[in-house]
Amino acid sequence: MITVWGGQTSRSIRAAWVLEEMGIPYRLRHVDMLAARREPEWLAVNPGDFLPAIQDGDVTMVESIAIMEYLMGRYGPTPMQPSTDDPAFATYQQFLHLGEAGLATLMMVPLVSGFIAPEAERDNWGARWARECVERRLLLVRRQLARAPYMAGERFTAADISVSYALNLGANHAGFVIGDAEADYLSRTTSRDAYKRAFDRSHEHPAV
Incomplete structure (x- = not known):
């Protein structure tokens, strides 16, 4: 097992x-x-x-x-996991990896700085830079949600698992504010059994 x-x-x-x-x-x-x-x-x-x-x-x-x-x-x-000949495959791949490389990994910098770093070091340049990077990458998520209900289009995929984790991490632990579209999206993904x-x-x- x-x-x-x-x-x-x-x-x-x-x-x-x-x-x-x-x-x-x-x-x-x-x-x-x-x-x-x-x-x-x-x-x-x-x-x-x-x-x-x-x-x-x-x-x-x-x-x-x-x-x-x-x-x-x-x-x-x-x-x-869409097949490689599925028109949604490229978008799926992008958001599968964006959820970690472009979002969750960068979110860890302000998260750790805010909770673990000494008080004088919490609002540091690196944490501010990482936060700005995340905010820019979230524009990709918002643009996709304006087009379709899920990251790869009309159906739920592992890309949604990746991105949903990142959005929850940012909103619940790293001080990121998510909009209505992202909140509705999380309601769809996290309501799954x-x-x-x-x-x-x-x-x-x-x-x-």
């Missing part, structure tokens, strides 16, 4: 959400990223000490977008 290493509010929700959408059984191992010391078993899985990670037989993977692509490629086909199951499991403690 696939093991997902994760924790509350972590990117592991992406892996769990894909697995729930595909109906693939998995177990969730909780990692407390605020603990002073990590479990040796976890560090043996990912010595880089960041979430998520999965174990699937002899396969161990980190990086949430790569994990989603692996799961869909290994256990698909799935409607969440698969998301609710993944969310509930990720908030069990300890998750097993």
Whole structure:
């Protein structure tokens, strides 16, 4: 059985959400990223000490977008991943990766600066720069939502899992203000039964 290493509010929700959408059984191992010391078993899985990670037989993977692509490629086909000859494929690919590389990763800079940095260092140049970059990239999301209900067009895909996580992270933890279009979009994506199951499991403690 696939093991997902994760924790509350972590990117592991992406892996769990894909697995729930595909109906693939998995177990969730909780990692407390605020603990002073990590479990040796976890560090043996990912010595880089960041979430998520999965174990699937002899396969161990980190990086949430790569994990989603692996799961869909290994256990698909799935409607969440358009085929390469689908007209929506290029848009799907763009937003699948934008959700992490263009949004969530940059959001971490003002988030960490605001909550962890010493008071005098919280409003720093790097955090302000990252926030401005995110705001510009969000224009791509808003333009897409003006055209279609989902990131790849008319149907839900893994690109929506990627972007939905980033929007939730920004709005709930990094002080970004989302507009009505983004709020309506999140209502559509997070009302899915698969998301609710993944969310509930990720908030069990300890998750097993």
